Amino acid sequence: MLPEHGTGADRATPASIGFDATRLGRWDSALIDFLWQLRRLAAGRGIGFDESGLPDASRRLLSLLDDSRPAPLPPRRGPGLLARLGGATTTALTGALNNTGELSSLLGGLTLRAGAASLGRARMRGIDLLDNLYDAGPSALLIITVVNVLVGAILAFVGVVQLRRLAADSFVANLVGLALVREMVPVMTAIIMAGRTGGAYAARIATMQGNEELDALAATGIPATDYIVLPAVLSLTAMMPVLYLYGCVVGIAGGFVVAIAMLDITPLAYIQQTRMSLPVGEFGFGLLKSFAFGLMIAVTSCRIGMKAGRSAADVGSAATSAVVVGIVGTIALDAVFAVVANAVGR
Template sequence: MSAASLHETTEDGTRRVTVTGRLTVRFADEFSPHFRDLEERPEPLHLDIAEVDRIDTVGAWVLFRLERERSERGYDTDISGVSENAQHMMDQVGKAAGDCRVRPPEMPRFLALLDRLGGWIAEGVRQLGAFLAFLGMTLLALAKIAAHPRRLRGAAMFKQAEAVGVAALGIIGLMSFLVGIVVAQQGAVQLRQFGAEVFVINLVGRITFRELGVLMTAIMVAGRSGSAFAAQIGSMKLAEEIDAMRTIGMPPIEVLVVPRLLASVIAMPLLAFYGSMMAIAGGALISWLSLGIPPSTFIQRIQEVVPITDVWVGLIKAPVFGLIIAVTGCFQGMQVSGNAEEVGRRTTAAVVQAIFLVIVLDAFFAVFFSVLGWI
């Protein structure tokens, strides 16, 4: 195996060049400068490549470029000994030759901004349509299960309920306890200016049962369980397990989505109430240590100032939040395609979208209950 070598002679004013060896990409650095030099020689050129052992597309491009450049400059060029294969490659290279942009043409900044904005809106509308379609299929599957209860996979539902609920008690309890401490401490600092420290109990009780307990719990479940749903189903989608389920007649919505959805709907009210009680415990502790309010007085005062409607507001919102978190996580998991990187991207999207929808729904519920007079 040897690189191409060029042997030059001059006869009757014509430069004759005989090429031997290989015109391949491996030796391009060695023979390409010689051909570049021949492109600039004004005298007639006769190039003989009959003794070339092998030629690839790089060699064909060098020969094509030599012939094209000399032709454009008006220099006489004759290439002999071209095999059928070499001629075919030179023809293909010639067809593909042409100017191309290294970078796409730059748009004016304002138009580029509009283009990106339009792309985001179009993608958002497409995602919304796909999400609503997925939600419809999920509700249809729930209706089928309600009509035929034997289709419900109870074992899978309880397993998911354990993962969503029981396994999350530790982190949700700790987070809620600390949030209760922070709310009580900051509230006491502000109310102390007016000599109204005792109203810390009102603040902690009402904001915890009505808003903070269920909202913080939903955010934690979205980050913990919503991401897990997306990653689990996404991995199954990449491994073609979902296609296998369809092949053997197992509806993926009923097998994978419904158990997770029901588990989230069941677990969320329990977690929200548990989180609210832990926040109350944190508020009671800081009130005892900082304000000297005994726990018994704190609990008694909580019962007096927190209406039962506040508890019902939190418990009504919790299952709706659980449904949205589960549907969003499963939807993003079903959208996975291509490669493992997509799993991470869809998992992130599941968490972000679930938290966004939870906050939007919480705002809607705030207005709704306000209209009902539950304030």
Template sequence: MASDRDTRQWRLATHPLETSNLEITFSGRWCLDQRLPSPDDLAPVLKTGTSRLTFKTDLSSWDSAFLAYLSVLLKLCAAKGIEADRDGLPEGVRHLLAMAAAVPEQKITGRGGGRHNFLHRIGVAAVEFSHGAPAMLRFLGEIVFSFGRLLSGRVRLRWHDLWWEVEEVGPRALLIVSVISFLVGLILAYLGADQLRMVGAQIFIADLVAIGMVREIGALMTGIIIAGRTGSAFAAKLGTMQVNEEIDAFRTLGISPIDFLVLPRTIALMLMVPLLTLYSGFVGMLAGLLISTTIFDIGLFEYYNETISALELKHFAVGLVKGSVYGAMVAYSGCLRGMQCGRSAEAVGEAATSAVVTSILLITISASILTIIFYQLGI
């Protein structure tokens, strides 16, 4: 029983040798630019009684199309329990097929991965937290020890890198901080005016905007802006260094990555975010002044005097403390996720996203705790 397929470029023929043996002959060009047969066409030929398959070749040229054909054919033989003798194939073909068989096929599950119920997701989150919390505490301890080495003069730190980070997280962030703070001050002024107008006390818009921006909202908005702008950049930079094995190189040379990479970024944010907070409060008060004098007919000097009488030194102190804490939270989150980054480009993106989420979460928790502490202290 034989089956023949002919064109001008290739030829495939099957020849029954014995009752249980079958020989397949390949000839001509077996290349991608040819219209080649499908391996499934041989399924009827590979009957149940066939136990052994041999090959004979008279090829003028071949490429990956021939390898793909043979690969599918060999899998078909394995499924039917037929022994395939590869001795008749060219040496290069046998070598490539052996290499392909040596590497197991990767099973990529994909991003969907099936849906899980609510309890399953809670369990996964709890397990991840139980594994991540010790790592976060360990990283926090390393930063604390690094500050200790800084105070004792034993830290290996390039001051040029510190001033570069100060410029990056401070002056270059003024534009976005200005825009957001102005808009937030404007919103506060309109919100306060809408309520205070009912009792004829629109002059207290100045108190609301001044205290709100200097004490609370200025620091909070600055922290969130820096988390999205700088925290994600820290995670992406350190994550890329992790992918390129630069951090491993630091450890090999006996240089602490915490001292050399994390400490300058933490100091820069702890120094600059409080100053940005003061600047944010000032811009927010300018927005309130503009709205009050142009929309609600409040005099310029009246607004100024009310602002001066409303602000106290403790309000500035609270804003500076919160700004410093928020800066530390952003630096901690960005550097932590960057140092925990995997070894792929996708992992760098995930690290940047996780840094922003962690920063905002820690800022919110810190804001709640500090507000309670200052309230209890009467500040």
């Protein structure tokens, strides 16, 4: 350090800074960085900086560095509430449109392949179709029976308790029959199959994706749509109306047992009242809903399985997503059918 200036409190501030590098050995870029920082600090406080005692190489390197400080950048402000809301809405709409397009493409392809399968031109094995039919039909009868019998019994019990107050307990058969045939049986059956079969479809296809079995099929020229997806979709779509009719029978039987036990009514009178309250058209509407539910559950579950990742966690995520989408889709589709039925006067 060279001579100091000032008095009192300013006496510790040097007039300039100098260096003696005669005993300096090897040095690297750390020295240049230190000197540059020191030079900038000295310039900011009005202190001289004498470089004459430094090695020539270090002075040349220091001369290449600019001491001027860059102007501070203005603080970045995040997007406003409306911008974030608009971005989230755009992202959600884009995802929904992409998913709708992929589902429509898959459904169209399956329709064409189903036509080819009816002519024996699709690469679908009959044994796979039979296995899927058994899994989506007879294997599900036990749980379909338990759930629909209990639903019918609950409807009959609630109907007896409430209609008895109005002296209209003889209409319990009408309540049970119409509620089961129009709404409860198709919706409950679809929810059961979404959790049981739809999740199984997604998990099975996701497992094949993780094991690279789908890649092997593609490498050998066998379309996964024909070999895996088509049997599953045809099976569940075909068995849902059958399960619906079976569920109607066992559900009405459950309501019949409760009503006979709680009401002073003969079995023949209950059956006659049920028959009069259920025209054939009601079953036709329920069959149409069951067919749509089965098709929706099968197509969405298979699509989720084919889009899954390749890890074990992705298999579980695919199964969970298939169950959630199947249940929510069933309820949403049922709401659409309710609006259509009201529009056509049913």
